[in-house]
Amino acid sequence: MFYHVKDLQFNARVSRPDPRFANLLLEQFGGENGELAAAMQYFTQAYGAKMPHPDKYDMLMDIAVEEFSHLEIVGATIQMLLKGVNGELKNAADESEIMQVMDGAEARENIIHQALTANPHFVTLSSGGPRLTNSQGIPWCASYIHSNGDLTVDLRSNLASESRAKLVYEHLMKFTDDPYVKETLSFLMTREVAHYKMFEAALETIQPNFPPGVLQADPRFTRQYFNMSPQASVRGPWNKGEMPDLGKDWDYVQDPIAYVQATEGLTVLDDAKEAELEEVAELDAKMSEIKSQEVIAAEPKGTAQWSTYQDSKQLNK
Amino acid sequence: MFYHVKDLQFNARVSRPDPRFANLLLEQFGGENGELAAAMQYFTQAYGAKMPHPDKYDMLMDIAVEEFSHLEIVGATIQMLLKGVNGELKNAADESEIMQVMDGAEARENIIHQALTANPHFVTLSSGGPRLTNSQGIPWCASYIHSNGDLTVDLRSNLASESRAKLVYEHLMKFTDDPYVKETLSFLMTREVAHYKMFEAALETIQPNFPPGVLQADPRFTRQYFNMSPQASVRGPWNKGEMPDLGKDWDYVQDPIAYVQATEGLTVLDDAKEAELEEVAELDAKMSEIKSQEVIAAEPKGTAQWSTYQDSKQLNK
Amino acid sequence: MFYHVKDLQFNARVSRPDPRFANLLLEQFGGENGELAAAMQYFTQAYGAKMPHPDKYDMLMDIAVEEFSHLEIVGATIQMLLKGVNGELKNAADESEIMQVMDGAEARENIIHQALTANPHFVTLSSGGPRLTNSQGIPWCASYIHSNGDLTVDLRSNLASESRAKLVYEHLMKFTDDPYVKETLSFLMTREVAHYKMFEAALETIQPNFPPGVLQADPRFTRQYFNMSPQASVRGPWNKGEMPDLGKDWDYVQDPIAYVQATEGLTVLDDAKEAELEEVAELDAKMSEIKSQEVIAAEPKGTAQWSTYQDSKQLNK
Amino acid sequence: MFYHVKDLQFNARVSRPDPRFANLLLEQFGGENGELAAAMQYFTQAYGAKMPHPDKYDMLMDIAVEEFSHLEIVGATIQMLLKGVNGELKNAADESEIMQVMDGAEARENIIHQALTANPHFVTLSSGGPRLTNSQGIPWCASYIHSNGDLTVDLRSNLASESRAKLVYEHLMKFTDDPYVKETLSFLMTREVAHYKMFEAALETIQPNFPPGVLQADPRFTRQYFNMSPQASVRGPWNKGEMPDLGKDWDYVQDPIAYVQATEGLTVLDDAKEAELEEVAELDAKMSEIKSQEVIAAEPKGTAQWSTYQDSKQLNK
Amino acid sequence: MFYHVKDLQFNARVSRPDPRFANLLLEQFGGENGELAAAMQYFTQAYGAKMPHPDKYDMLMDIAVEEFSHLEIVGATIQMLLKGVNGELKNAADESEIMQVMDGAEARENIIHQALTANPHFVTLSSGGPRLTNSQGIPWCASYIHSNGDLTVDLRSNLASESRAKLVYEHLMKFTDDPYVKETLSFLMTREVAHYKMFEAALETIQPNFPPGVLQADPRFTRQYFNMSPQASVRGPWNKGEMPDLGKDWDYVQDPIAYVQATEGLTVLDDAKEAELEEVAELDAKMSEIKSQEVIAAEPKGTAQWSTYQDSKQLNK
């Protein structure tokens, strides 16, 4: 069950209205790397984690709820950056004066003109409040979130999400010189970094966590690097020497077309990998047993019940 | 700031897995009339309400947070209805047996087969958990929500939203015979009715609340009913007799083509409405003054600050 | 069958081109609260209404067709506001002069510059005509419409839709000082108010119409108001005293966490509601019988045929 | 102004309910090649055509309005194919019996089961009516339409649209054996062919109509065929011999990589094309003058007015 | 298998940064008529063509790959038009100076200000690179492509697509005066014309290719032209005289409402068409036999294998 206190987690303040920055800030309200995306990603991931991993469930819910609280902060900042717009719009009968201002020299100072220029929806649809879109008006969409029911995958999705969110805040900070807004952005940006570290630590507690998921890689196809854009090619640790942590060397395919032809579409390969294939099959079977039992053992027999209402009694004592 | 306790608001339970119903229930998780849509609608409306209407802000946040809590209940129910799917998928190496089951007589009993048939994403993307889509896989989208920065409009949007959500729950209840699930649905359906009543009462406290917004209707065009589909026409209170609450009669345009031609596109109308037009202009000016002052007076001068951190201190005492 | 006369329902005129306002006006052409949304909403609702409610079918088609006619007016106005753009673009070979104008002092006066700035698609995709998008270029989408096959719900959706559409016109009117355009907007805005009254009157003729749909609310969960955001809480008619029209009092849950815990997720409730539950079950059965028979009785046995071609013969006599 | 008579353009009938086919038929109601897409495409194209080409405006409106009338036919057929669904859903209290039927042997005969299986939205959202989506539930979207303000382009878009729509009807006809439905589909499919012929004839009246738009092709880059997928290459009229209607031969680039390198990215080309370039520049200037004047001359000076209300007076005489 | 050389097909150059034009150019990178849309359309069409029509498969892949190469050119041009943006953003700590510039007189000269104004995503999401959206930020979407598994339809879709793409380039050329950029656009525009001619030639080699698909038109409904918008009607080759290539005359329905009534929804028609109906049925059967055998005969029995790896061996010799 969710709960709400009206104070913001961070004391968001705004020195003066700035509709242009309000519009930019929509990226973190209803944008692809924004706070709602983060909140919904961790919230939906938490369902799958609960049964076998109540510790990760707790962490995911803690962070999801913090992201909802950040969503609230971003929305509040946008609303304050648009101060004056709603009042002007409510003055619905007095349109002529505004038009004179808008086309004249005072346009840049006029809040309605600024809002209209920054985002037409501020003056036609939201009446000076945040909309759940990005800075170009694209409605927030659940395609933005990644939730796949496997923690070795989900936590990696989260490391990437936090990285992107951090970068967007870094970019946003260049476009305001309001010290209050900057401080709020600094708080929000930093929390993405903190969450990154939490997810990194959590992923580390799951072993093995590579490859993501359950199955091993097929040893016949693991090592080749295909030089598909052969001009001005560069060799580096990603295609030369030892593969990270795998104890094997990269196999650089200089001329992929010839290689594919010679191997009849990679079906005629070195026999030495047969033994490896068998090892992988054994490991796959073992990991499948372990991972599936982990989930199955955690699920109750018979009627399923989500909550016991015991902990909360203790909590309230 | 949001906060969370792990117990669900309602004690959701599930007697046995049912992926087909899990998929239907996605309508209320990530669908157009579902709980996330409701939660985000009221949450975004609350921003605009806070300044001039702290009482409505409180109500909108109370209900928004309850809807988030319902979202959690729906998701938990879906997760329980999919019990067994995640465990089977983690048994990744053992595919041959499953295929035999899936194509044989036992297919209907097999949880993976049921899940695959109900929604391919249960077995490819979410690994047996809820996804933020509707029952046909369409990702949730912020176009579903209506938030327009005017309470006489927003509260009406909410009456409609609650009506639709209630109807969807009513329909869903026909497709399960699990008494636990039925009870959960009965709770959720009923809360939509309760919220309807709250919004209705709130709208009543704002006077006048019609027409929605600030401006009056133009008296020249208010009363005509255009009979645009003239065959088998029916006369009823919506086009005959007195208009509801307006003290005026409907003006039934039997033959719109002829009428439009005769009035040169409605520009040559009865002079008697000139006086009415002036009255409306006066009323518009007055309402604009009142409504815009209401907002402007509520907004702080200078630096804006969202929270005072005073109430929460008292709350915690 | 639809039919068309080339004269507009309202005599739309434009004093001078204004691409910026043309772009804003797209909200009511291809936007979420615009004329196409209204037309398609009532048009699709009409299908379900036809059988048991031919009177409402007639009304929905009358209004749907008027909304299509308004769509045409809005599009014609946009086209006129963009006068000059198509001609300039057709002068395809003469690009250099335009670039000089665009970057120089005359830019504000140049119609191509105005169109480019207002909406890049005016000069790249539509060649100076309306596109079926909103003012930020989002293509119109059928997610905007609500059509649920139950008039007690659909008519409420329509009250909300008309309210929103009215507000958007009210806002748009602030951004033009062309008296012809203003008059067109005043007409269109007012018709939304008129339609509102039609739908309100129609809903009133269906009794009972609350709760929407068929089923009653569950008496165990109807009355609670959960104080989910407990700081700075306000009591008002939406959570205090008598519920509107229900003859029952609100039940204010001051501390929802404690309440949920004490009632084990609302499953341990006051016994006094058992009798109420039975009454509701009886009422549900009765309403189900009435409402389903109403539909079933109206449907023809055997082959279904939509039209009889009798009325039109009479109409043409 | 639109107008409506309740009789369908074609006498659509249905022998018996068939939810599966109802779902397929959604392709032509709310799908990418369906009737709404056609109607809105021609309707929006008509705006741009009106000024310089009132004859094409008339044709586009005639066909657009016929497509709206076809949309109505498709929707009516879907509604009749779902007969029984709405009535069952209204019987909201009686859920247990349905569940027994649905899981038992009678499931295939039961209309609710059929509807649920065909499309979950038939039983949760539309209550047995058409929704403005395709057969997989994707909401209709204005990205489906092509309207670009140039008749040499728009009419070609229409030839393609009609071709696709015809093919979809052809495919649909394989999935019903109801003779009434087949006849309706035969009518609808054939009208796409008829419209194709209308657009073809109209395009022919505009001369020159190639290249589409105003500008000529650049003679330096017109003739090359790049053999980008060089294996198993085939020579045919599209890369060998004379180009259709241009009096020039294809220039087959056997080895594009070598050619690009040798020409430094096509910048070092045969000098003989200089003269051609100048001819093209002259032709471009001339066509620009003609085409832009055609539009500009057709636009009124001063106030723009869409309708004169003269023709309709005559029409009604 | 795809392959890549780092040199562009055309030597794209840019004289100086121009974020406004970079944004416009996104239309051809991630827009509805852009290069990705073309590439993916032909690439997906090629799958269906391969079996019965290896010659068309070769052509479609040749052109698809050229369109991918054009996509690369467009993206490279956008990246060059945004030179300076990434470097400024990386200077993340130095925000104050930029704000002074942005609000002052130098704003127009400042690359960050230009980029922000042109497209907020250039400075928040892509850091000065191309995004796969159109010029208004709408993400590229596969709804843009048409691929229907029938060459008589697909090739017509391609003629339309090339026409639209050509027009967009024509429009874009008006908005830059950079001679290098103009030359690139001239190349890209011209290739659309060249592809048009290739598709035209290919369609001609398939006989008969009308009507598109397999089935003939129903002779009862082929010839009528419905005068659905009867005011100011115009007669032309599209509704008067002989239909193109069909040897039949248009049948002009002056008053569609009366005609539909008189024919009871077109079901009571002239008997003379019975014979025609039979001819059509025979032709349909014959064409079905031919067309289906053409595909079936081309498909291998037993295991399907896409590639033989023989041709490439020869290619490399």
Added chain:
Amino acid sequence: MFYHVKDLQFNARVSRPDPRFANLLLEQFGGENGELAAAMQYFTQAYGAKMPHPDKYDMLMDIAVEEFSHLEIVGATIQMLLKGVNGELKNAADESEIMQVMDGAEARENIIHQALTANPHFVTLSSGGPRLTNSQGIPWCASYIHSNGDLTVDLRSNLASESRAKLVYEHLMKFTDDPYVKETLSFLMTREVAHYKMFEAALETIQPNFPPGVLQADPRFTRQYFNMSPQASVRGPWNKGEMPDLGKDWDYVQDPIAYVQATEGLTVLDDAKEAELEEVAELDAKMSEIKSQEVIAAEPKGTAQWSTYQDSKQLNK
């Protein structure tokens, strides 16, 4: 410039048609974690990488082109899994027999019935070929890709993308028992693992790469873990002890509401962090200088030119 050889990179084969699996496999053709998403993500990232990091540009293009080649393999497999569908559809006149089969006992064996059941678009829109959608018909959308112009972010996005893609292939492998298809999937799944390792190695070569982007975290907000869901809380390395690699301890906020109140929204914090703040500011300035110079120095002065056409000359020698 792209190039294509008709042989697939992997020798994809299919033992027998299986439309159900063809539909599932669409996830990796047009789905959110599929091959097009990967290809377009790396392709668009490459633009930003080219200037300062030609080595990463080479790697991104190599992998992007391999992903395009995988897209081709997936599409070819889908086409082969649908063998028979196109031929049946072309047999357009012979509909009655199919209907008999479809409703009878042979339905499960009939390829058209299987295709219709698996995905209605296989029989209405694509005629038995792949469509650029996921398994539920959602068109591919560029929102799926992440490309942010900063390699420390982009490479992390890629690690997550490869993890998700690997998991989807793992899941898909459970739903086919065709050994040829399994082998293709094993190849494709394994390549995701190989790419993961390439991106990991590449990220390692950029130092420092944490935090992602340029700016350091704000020391005032880096360490707190907010216990936002306080029931059944768990302590682990993500909120207890030392933060990974940072040499600092987590600061566990047991009661966030009280903490926020006591710190007035985190604005009244421990003074000890002032010194840290200054250090961070210095580091930010230094990193900004380094990172921005890295980009600026790599950009050419004056005219920008993408390709030199020198390397390809050498390549062809």
